């Protein structure tokens with residue numbers, strides 16, 4: 001999608017291409033703001049990673065964030081959506097977990113090849129945090145030939161099957177189901193990860209905690225510096241799931257989109273979710289639509305600036321709240 005040379009385009013050129021391959025991208029703030037220049041420089045160059053960068057491509061960078069733990073931070077603002085979502089690798093003596101199957105077979109295959117390069121083995125487990133296609137589109141690329149076991153909840157399997165074009169029925173049929181009713185653990189050999197079923201971004205989300213490293217892979221329950229997509233959200237559940245992630249006392253949070261976060265970053269995100277709720281409750285009091293409230297909504301200044309993938313994300317977020325607040329209890 002994006003030739004390497006395009007990564008070196010100026011911001012002016014970048015905006016100029018937005019009508020074609022980046023039609024959905026808009027930015028929250030004035031294009032001249034230092035944040036936007038910084039974010040653009042960051043996504044284009046892979047600057048300011050949380051850990052040491054072990055591999056970098058137009059679509060993202062792989063960061064070592066703890067011993068045997070790597071976070072994939074996708075940089076789709078470059079226009080290259082090979083991986084699109086974040087995820088990662090967790091290595092133990094007996095196995096390697098790949099978190100997410102990413103947006104495409106090519107992206108998932110690239111991640112599997114990184115596992116081989118870094119750990120000497122292909123992933124033995126591939127876990128989907130939820131059904132959205134930017135996290136699950138590369139299942140075949142992740143599994144084929146390597147013999148990894150696909151893990152996902154039953155609800156996520158049903159949603160991938162029903163809603164995603166070209167869902168790999170054979171691999172889904174052979175998947176190992178993650179318990180959606182209780183936290184379970186996966187022993188990778190000298191390394192335990194826990195799989196915690198949650199919800200709120202979708203009807204079934206799973207968070208992965210690497211016990212010894214205090215790393216939490218949040219799936220799309222958490223976005224960092226990018227305003228979240230509420231397309232399937234039940235907003236009150238989303239907020240309580242994010243609070244549950246905070247209780248996991250991670251030192252390092254890998255969000256579904258955006259750079260790796262600290263606990264302070266998670267708190268900033270929670271404050272963002274609460275400001276959206278407040279805006280929705282004001283809209284109910286005033287009897288205005290989600291469209292009108294979304295057009296008025298501004299992220300509180302102290303929360304900094306957030307990139308919008310889509311100009312309608314505010315309306316969608318407030319609309320999700322209006323739907324929930326109007327539902328009979």
Ligand SMILES: [Zn+2]
Nearest residue numbers: 130132201220
């Ligand atoms: Zn998602």
